[in-house]
Amino acid sequence: MLSKTHSAEPLSDQSSPAVEPAPAVEPAPAVEPLSAGEPVLAQDPRWRLTRTWLLRAQAALVIGAALLSLLFYFCLPSTLPSEADYQQLAESLASQASRGDAVLLDPHWAERARLYVKGIPVLNFGRDPTREDLAAFHRLFVLSAPELPRSDREETFERLEAMKFRRAGEPTRFGKLSLALFESSAVETPSFDFTSEVAQARVFIRRADGSEELCPRSGERHPCKRAGWLNVGAEIKEIAFKPYRCLWAHPVGTEPLVVEYTGVPLGKELRVLAGIVGQIAFRTERYQPVTLAVKVDGELVTSLVVPPGEPGERRSTVGTERFAGGRHKVSFEVSTPDASMRHFCFDAGVYP
Amino acid sequence: MSQTPAPARAPEPLDPRAPRRGDLWIALGLALVTFAALALTESSVGFPRDEGYYFRAGHDYAGWYVDLWEALKRGQPLDAFKDAAIVRRFEYNHEHPVLMKSLFGLSHLLFTEKLGWLRDAAGYRLPAWAVSGFISALIFLLGARLVSRRGGFFAAAAFWLTPRNFFHGHLACFDMPMVWAWLLVVYCYWRALSNRRWALWTGVAYGVALAVKHNSWIIPGVLLIHFLLAEAPKAWREGRGRGLAKALAPFWAMATIGPALFYLHWPYLWHKPIERFVWYANFHGKHINYPWEYLGTLLVEAPFPVGYAFVVSALTVPIALFLLMACGSLREIARFAGTWIHRPLQRFVSPLDTDSLLLLGNAFASLVVFSMPFVPIFGGVKHWMPAMPFLAILAARALEQVVGTTEGLLPAARRAAFPGLAGIVLLPGLLGLVQNHPYGTSFYNELAGGHAGAATLGMHRQYWSNNVTGVLPWINEHAPRNARVFFHEVNWDSFLAYKKAKMLRDDIQYAGSPQDSVLAAYQYMPEFRDVEMQIWNSYGTQTPVHGLYLDETPQVVVYQRPPRG
Structure with a gap:
């Protein structure tokens, strides 16, 4: 019956009294088990020994983890850089840096350095920077906080070396920070940067009937009358956590938004990057792909499709040697079946 | 000399689950200590987004009781029961039931508005501290019977020395x-x-x-x-x-x-x-899922990773305590398996008793639900926090086993074994709590490597915007008069609460976007990375002027629009 006091059946196994609280101190509560009994092997000396060792292993695990945890908290302050470390590093950096250099953070999230490092770009391309992300820089100063928990400076160095950067000397320590210089002999900068030259572009919406609805230039941007977000201009935008300087070009819908450049001196390659901006790139629900069609003198040379739910930049490299030497009309046409939340951005450059 | 016989002791209660003599007093003491600990550490805890909404809702709902009182005084009490009168007060935030919000509002009405005993936010938060006190009492009462009295103590302490639990205990949520x-x-x-x-x-x-x-x-x-x-x-x-x-x-x-x-x-x-x-x-x-960073991936839509709740718990509960929870749980799982799934296991483990099954079920119900691939995972640990008291009791059982083992090895230290080991297990939690307070949503344990290690692992760094308190003193000191400040994730209600709490200067104005502001307090979350770039674009600089950095991890970064020219 529910209201009866139940027969004393301990909560835990009784096969190893050594691991139970001493009854004299704390009598075991009386609670009814589902079924009476104890392990079949409770009295087996071998099992008792095994069980004792298992319990000792459990004790060692817990006590060891607790002691290591205490060690973690006692050591943590000694791994952290001070303000003076940052200031000394920033002074040293200011005396060494020149145009074409940049600072790469290691770990990538350690952006406190932005408070101190001035006059030189501070890069954070997330946990997976690519060769293309860093190709424009002659020299990279890798600013590391190598003693932080889970910091792995050597992995960062190896990654850079795999991207054709060569380490120039040993890292210099500034307290808990270090600075290592990497150089690249394969710098790639565009001879014509479409994002920088957006002011000279002609921007319009090509209506279904083929007519053009102009988005007239206003300062450095090209606002369209239809909506505030239809406003082509250069900005720094985030594509899958990476900052890119690119052209904000929110599609209109099936009618293409056209960004057209004339008199472009083409060279060996035309490189294009595009992506959906911000967190919406990660969602698939009810959203549509965006297509960027690139045309040279009206001829489609490449197109990039950015589907929903597949974040990250899309890149395309087009060989344009057959156009080299002359000036051409290059147009970028952005379209989508449904423009809802298609925060789109692209960048392009001519490489000689 | 004859000795006076000791008075007969009252018999122990017949109900094996009833508190033993003195247990209720101990439980009350624990409740009061918990209440006091939360009340004394509350003032530095920022106002999360949801709390701002609940302050407002509480104020509205308490207003209905005032309406009722006024209607009673007019002799027309039914006026307050008309749907229009109810909707006027209860329409706001009707996606949640109103017990706690009503208590928040009534507490504020009494202790802040009428009696003037508590500052604005504390008036709303007081009921949350009270129920937190009851949590300690209940954990103890359960633990004292299912483990031991000292185990009950340990379980209550373990629950609160889990820094994320301690943070949530403060809030009017x-x-x-x-x-x-x-x-x-x-x-x-x-x-x-x-x-x-x-x-x-x-x-x-x-x-x-x-x-x-x-x-x-x-x-x-x-x-x-x-x-x-x-x-x-x-x-x-x-x-x-x-x-x-x-x-x-x-x-x-x-x-x-x-x-x-x-x-x-x-x-x-x-x-x-x-x-x-x-x-x-x-x-x-x-309910939609809000984006959430997990091991370097931004989770936005189902299916979510199976086991998410277990991994996040392993990285946010102090690790020694987590291991005790795991050991305690595994033992009961083995007994469960021996009883219900694979009888031969009963060679090694005793059959599972009814109370242990109850503990096990409640310890894992929330964890299992939030490990389902289709259940939204935003909010992190707070959604499966109801599992924690039961896990803490299972941890207490495991600790008793550990103590039993060490007592055998060191008989001379028998009396000191439990408090000593409990102290060693709980101390990291206390250190983490002290180091992290009041930035509760940012806490990661020693296994993660603290804030820095978790950032490298790609774990969600913070949520709810309450970490903004770390930069408010700087903003108060440096913002120009009547400055428009973009507070990013801080909503309007929380902004007002900071002003009422005198944590923010009265003249500072709320800006809805970076473009409309001269100062911006960006709160780092991967899903909002573009917001920081909007600030860069608008301000023309990528150099912040101040920030809250926990073990170097950017939490809140302050930018200031450079003067023109």
Whole structure:
């Protein structure tokens, strides 16, 4: 019956009294088990020994983890850089840096350095920077906080070396920070940067009937009358956590938004990057792909499709040697079946 | 000399689950200590987004009780019961039941507005500290019976020395009240297993749980599984159908008193119960998921990683404590398996008792639900926090085992073994708590590598915007007069709360976008990375002027628009 006091059946196994609280101190509560009994092997000396060792292993695990945890908290302050470390590093950096250099953070999230490092770009391309992300820089100063928990400076160095950067000397320590210089002999900068030259572009919406609805230039941007977000201009935008300087070009819908450049001196390659901006790139629900069609003198040379739910930049490299030497009309046409939340951005450059 | 015989001691209660002599006083003491600890550390805890909404809701709902009082004084009490009068006060934030919000509002009305004893936010938060105190008491009462008295102490301490739990205990939100309500239902149900009078209280407690938050919908399922496995066969053996019907008393109570209390507590349901309840249920049935970073991936849509809740717990509960929880749980899982799944295991483990099954079920119910690939995972640990008291009790059991082992090795230190080992296990939690407070949503344990290690692992760095308190002193000191400040994730209600709490200068204005501001306090979250770039674009600089950096990890970064020219 529910209201009866139940027969004393301990909560835990009784096969190893050594691991139970001493009854004299704390009598075991009386609670009814589902079924009476104890392990079949409770009295087996071998099992008792095994069980004792298992319990000792459990004790060692817990006590060891607790002691290591205490060690973690006692050591943590000694791994952290001070303000003076940052200031000394920033002074040293200011005396060494020149145009074409940049600072790469290691770990990538350690952006406190932005408070101190001035006059030189501070890069954070997330946990997976690519060769293309860093190709424009002659020299990279890798600013590391190598003693932080889970910091792995050597992995960062190896990654850079795999991207054709060569380490120039040993890292210099500034307290808990270090600075290592990497150089690249394969710098790639565009001879014509479409994002920088957006002011000279002609921007319009090509209506279904083929007519053009102009988005007239206003300062450095090209606002369209239809909506505030239809406003082509250069900005720094985030594509899958990476900052890119690119052209904000929110599609209109099936009618293409056209960004057209004339008199472009083409060279060996035309490189294009595009992506959906911000967190919406990660969602698939009810959203549509965006297509960027690139045309040279009206001829489609490449197109990039950015589907929903597949974040990250899309890149395309087009060989344009057959156009080299002359000036051409290059147009970028952005379209989508449904423009809802298609925060789109692209960048392009001519490489000689 | 003859000795006077000692007075006869009162007999121990017959109910094996009833508190022993002195336990209720200890529980009360623990409740008071918990309440005091939260009250004394509250002022630095920022106002999360949700809390701002609940402050406002509490104020509105308390207004209905004022309306009722005024109507009574006019001799027209029915005026307050008209749907229009109810909707006027209860329309706001009707996606959650109103028990806690009403208590927040009434507490504020009494202790802040009428008596002037508490600052604005503390007036709203006080009921949350009270229920947090009850959590300590209930953990102790359960632990004292299911482990030992010292185990009960340990379990209560372990719960609060988990820094994320401690943070949530401060807030005028529903997460810690849900822990309390869940624990209360289970406590009443557990008592009802040996004293049928508690069946009625189980129904009342379930009504309270329904009135706190919809997590309570899970509880009957957990208890029903326990009943079917552990209690129903016994009841059937003892009394067939009649025995079964009697043993089901807690469920009858939950099925009747629970919904009745739920309906009665929420005036918004009174006139249109079906329509409004269906809206409420649908709201949560179709709740979108907010983006959440997990091991370097931004989770935005189902399916979510199976085991998410277990991994996040392993990285946010102090690791020694987590291991104790794991050891305690694994042992009961092995006993469960030996009892129900694979009988040969009974060679090694004893059959599972009914109380251990109850502990195990409640320790894992929330964790399992939030590990389902289709259940939204935003909010992190707070959504499965109701598991923590039960895991803490299982940890206490495991600690008793560890103590038993070491007592055998060091007989001379027998008395010091439990407090010594409990101290070693709990101290890292205390250190983490002290180091991290008041930035509770940012805490990661030693296994993660603290804030820095978690950032490298790609774990969600913070949420809810309350870390902005770390930069408010700088903004107060440096912002130009009447400066428009973009506070990013800080919503309007929280902004007002900071002003009322004198944590923010009165002249500072709320800017809705970076473009409209001269200062911006960007809160790092991966899903908002583009917001920082909007600030760079608008301000023309990528150099911040100040920030809150926890072990170097950017949490809140302040930018200032450079002067023109």
